[in-house]
Every structure is written in C-alpha cells, then in structure tokens.
Amino acid sequence: MNGNDHLNVISSQQEPLLVADSTSRGDDLDRGELGNGDGAGDVRSAPGKLGNESASLFIWMLTFSAGISGLLFGYDTGVISATLVSIGTGLSDRTLTSLDKSIITSCTSLFALLVSPSASVLADSLGRKRVILAADVLFVVGALIQALSTTIFAMVIGRSIVGAAVGAASFVVPLYIAELSPAAHRGRLITMNIVFITLGQVIAYIVGWVFGSYASQETGWRWMVGLGALPAAVQMVLLLFMPESPRWLVKAGRSGEAKAVIQKVSGGNQLGTSSRLVDATLKTIEIEVREEEAARRLSSRRTGRNSPAWVEVMRELFAVRRNRRALAIACLLQGLQQLCGFNSLMYFSATIFTLVGFPIPTLTSLVVAVTNFAFTLIALGLIDRVGRRRILLWSIPFMIGGLLLAAYGFSFVQLSSDSTNEAGVGTAQPAQGAAFIILVSIMIYVAGYAIGLGNVPWMQSELFSLGVRSVGSGISTATNWGANFVIGLTFLLLMDVLTPTWTFVLYAIICGIGYGLIWRVYPETAGLTLEDAATLLEDDNWGVR
Numbered sequence: 001m002n003g004n005d006h007l008n009v010i011s012s013q014q015e016p017l018l019v020a021d022s023t024s025r026g027d028d029l030d031r032g033e034l035g036n037g038d039g040a041g042d043v044r045s046a047p048g049k050l051g052n053e054s055a056s057l058f059i060w061m062l063t064f065s066a067g068i069s070g071l072l073f074g075y076d077t078g079v080i081s082a083t084l085v086s087i088g089t090g091l092s093d094r095t096l097t098s099l100d101k102s103i104i105t106s107c108t109s110l111f112a113l114l115v116s117p118s119a120s121v122l123a124d125s126l127g128r129k130r131v132i133l134a135a136d137v138l139f140v141v142g143a144l145i146q147a148l149s150t151t152i153f154a155m156v157i158g159r160s161i162v163g164a165a166v167g168a169a170s171f172v173v174p175l176y177i178a179e180l181s182p183a184a185h186r187g188r189l190i191t192m193n194i195v196f197i198t199l200g201q202v203i204a205y206i207v208g209w210v211f212g213s214y215a216s217q218e219t220g221w222r223w224m225v226g227l228g229a230l231p232a233a234v235q236m237v238l239l240l241f242m243p244e245s246p247r248w249l250v251k252a253g254r255s256g257e258a259k260a261v262i263q264k265v266s267g268g269n270q271l272g273t274s275s276r277l278v279d280a281t282l283k284t285i286e287i288e289v290r291e292e293e294a295a296r297r298l299s300s301r302r303t304g305r306n307s308p309a310w311v312e313v314m315r316e317l318f319a320v321r322r323n324r325r326a327l328a329i330a331c332l333l334q335g336l337q338q339l340c341g342f343n344s345l346m347y348f349s350a351t352i353f354t355l356v357g358f359p360i361p362t363l364t365s366l367v368v369a370v371t372n373f374a375f376t377l378i379a380l381g382l383i384d385r386v387g388r389r390r391i392l393l394w395s396i397p398f399m400i401g402g403l404l405l406a407a408y409g410f411s412f413v414q415l416s417s418d419s420t421n422e423a424g425v426g427t428a429q430p431a432q433g434a435a436f437i438i439l440v441s442i443m444i445y446v447a448g449y450a451i452g453l454g455n456v457p458w459m460q461s462e463l464f465s466l467g468v469r470s471v472g473s474g475i476s477t478a479t480n481w482g483a484n485f486v487i488g489l490t491f492l493l494l495m496d497v498l499t500p501t502w503t504f505v506l507y508a509i510i511c512g513i514g515y516g517l518i519w520r521v522y523p524e525t526a527g528l529t530l531e532d533a534a535t536l537l538e539d540d541n542w543g544v545r
C-alpha cells in the first residue's frame, strides 16, 4: 500500500464516525447552516447538503450495488455449510475427510487475507470500479470452477478464487461507496454492508436447504456453489451504469470528470443543484487530496528518510502510545470476533447438526443464519444507544452460557471414532433431548454474538486518529481474516481431537478471556468526538473508568 491508499482507505473504514458525523452535518444543514462557501468548514459541509437535496435514485442504486457485495461475501462464506454435507463422494470419488473440509473452507479466508492489501494498491492505480469489476469476474469464475469441479483440488482452487474476490470486494466496495455517496447517506450505506453479509448467509442457507433436499445428490451442491455467480453478474451490469469515484478521478488529475460525477451524484442540474455546491464539493476533495500529499512530504522531510508513506504511518502507529493502544484494542476485538468460534457454526453447522442426528440438518442449521441476521438488525438499532463497551459486556456472557450449554448437550452425544459419517467427523447416536439442548444453546450463543461481537469490531476506525486510521484498520481487518482462517482450518480437527464438548468449552474459555480483556482495556467511545475518544486512550487506565 502506498500513502494514498492508506488515506483512501480511511473513508472506507469510518462507518460509525460517518453515521454520527453525517447525521450532525445533516442536522446543521437542515437548519440552513451551509455558510458562504468560502471557508474550509463551509466547503466541507457541502457534500452533506448535496446529499440532502436528492439523488435518491442514485442512492438506491448505490445501496443495491453495495448490498450485492455484502450478499456475495455472506453467500460465499455461508454456502459452504450445506455444500460440505451434500458433496458426498462427488469430489475425487471419495468421502471428504475432516482435513479436506477444513482446507476447502479455510482457503477462502486465507485468500481474502492475502488479496486485500494488493487490492488497495490496484484500486489506487486502476480506479475503484475496475477493481470491483475484476472482483466480480473472480466471483463468477470461482463459482463456475466450484460448480464444475470433479476433484478436491479443483474445488480448493475455486474456493480460493472466490476468497480472492471476497478479499478485494470487501476492501474496495466500501471505499467506492464512501467516496461516492453524499455525506448525509454515507454512514448508513456502509453500515448496510454488514446487514447484507448476514442476509447473504441466510440466502446461502436457504439455497443449501432447498438444493440439498430437493435436487439430486450429484447436482444439488453444484447449484449451491454455482449460484454465487449470479449476483456477481448482476453487479457487473449495474456497475456499467455507475460512475467512477470522484475522489479517485481528482487524484488521477481528471477533475473535469470528477465534477460531472458529483453533479450526477447530487441529483445534477436537472434538480437545480447549484453549481456553487458542486464546485464546493470538488474543492473539498481537491483540498483533501492536496493535504494528503503535503502530509506525506512533511513526514518524509521530518524523518529525513525518503521511506514510503506507509512506513512512516507504521512508525507513527507503533511509536505513539495511544495509537499502539488503539491498535491493540482493535485487533483484540477483531481477533475475538473470529476466535470465539462463530464462523465454525457458519461453516459447519450442517455438519454439526448431521452429527447430532437432525433429519434435515441443512434446514436446522438455517436457525444459525436467521438468528444471526435478526440479531444483527436489532444490534444496529441498539448499538449507538447502549454503547459499544456496554453491549459487549452484556452480550458475551450469553455467548459463554450458550457455549457451555452446548458443551453439556454434546456430552450426551455418543461418537464412534472408528467410522465416519457424511459429516466426516464420526457417527452419532441421536439423542433427542441432547439435540434440543444443543440447538437452543447455539441459538443463545449466536444471538449474543450478533448483538455484540458480530458488529462492534467493525467500528474499529473510531479508535484511531486520522493519520493512522487506515493502516490501523487494515491491520485489524487482517487480524479478522487471519483468525477466521485459523477457525475454519481447526474446528473439525478440534472436534476430532478434543471432542465436541471440549471444543465448545475451549471457545467459552476464549470468550471469557476476551471478556476480561475488554473489561480492562476497552473504553466506551459511543457518543464521543474523535478527539475525545483518542484522548481517552492516553489515560493510565486506557480510559476505562
């Protein structure tokens, strides 16, 4: 990544700030406080004003395109659950082992982790739209390779290509949206992303259940993975009608085109948007781009080294105490979001419910995705009112309770290790009471997760000061993908080696440790300005009262 990337990514990573920020801007503007357009403050208000005026069709298209990326992310991570229990001997003419399943699942997160940093470089040189288009091509190719694969190796290649697409899209799409949407809508648009991810997972589970139950054994799973190509193709077509980001255009020295885009985004001339406002918006972007370049020059002059901008930013991130602390907290939350084991359920719930003896495991496992989606919606309504720290401290105990109850339920399920069922883990003696306990406990756990840990870590950017926000957010996002990879790779092996009971106890212990750490170091940042939040971390107590 170069310096520009870092600064660009800022916008993609600042969803919660933008919610607060843009709301207040919107309020000010509603009260007619746009100012005279001369000062920087006035100029900076302009995008909010533009956004409030109209452009609703455009906003809908933007929401929809953004939604498709979230859906794809969710679909491709969720669909593996039903796929794994439906493949049977369809790949390499044999039953999949736990290791096969773990690799097929986790290669997606590994490639997402590997590709997202390079996506940022490409987004800067080629433009945002081209990278999204490339990601869509990868989504389509990956889906088709999976659908047509006859060997485990081909399936792993297909899943890895989809992982690369998820990595690129999860980075570039929020960036593109943040740069295109008027400020008053920006926060909401980016927050929608997480709702769409969980919705994509619900759709994947429904598709998994329908094709797993009603299609033939040979073709059902091929449809499940192949259908991922469809939304990507729709997004490609939609993108043809969408403009390039004006911010990127300005940086590429194409201010004229940027102006035309701003006009379009803001409802354009047809709606009588004053050209003064369009000019003001353009000026804001130009000022920001110039400031970024100046900051980069200053920084290399200060250190006397001509190191790349990202090296400078890294230095600032680790040398300044409050930045270091912000990074520690952001990585703690992102790591915990994955290491708490939630995606073990997302990826393997059908396997687990097969193991427990449910007759239609793909249908039963739908409760995981639906509970996650429903409680994510509730969380988005609650989070600003309750506060991040408080919502985590309230919800994690439910997760721990759910995990321990599931562990207890699993202690009644007899596994015989000498034979493997289609889940590849071991055959089960169905025990109805135990199956019910496991189902209910998993729902409690998932609800607790979706209310807190599923969301709060993505609010990471509000911990960082502007200069290090993008790199800090990038590192914590990588922590998320890295931990996601570890969970996908190890879950089935842990189930084999430790037994299901102790695997769930292990996740409960991780949640317990995470709870202690959050209680100790994560201050409440809701409702604070950026400056106040950053100052909190200077405090000896990490701002925790």
Ligand SMILES: O[C@H]1[C@H](O)[C@@H](O)[C@H](O)[C@@H](O)[C@H]1O
Binding pocket: 077, 194, 197, 198, 201, 337, 343, 346, 372, 453, 454, 455, 484
């Ligand atoms: O915030 C999301 C959401 O909770 C998804 O359900 C989960 O699969 C992702 O890993 C997570 O990052």
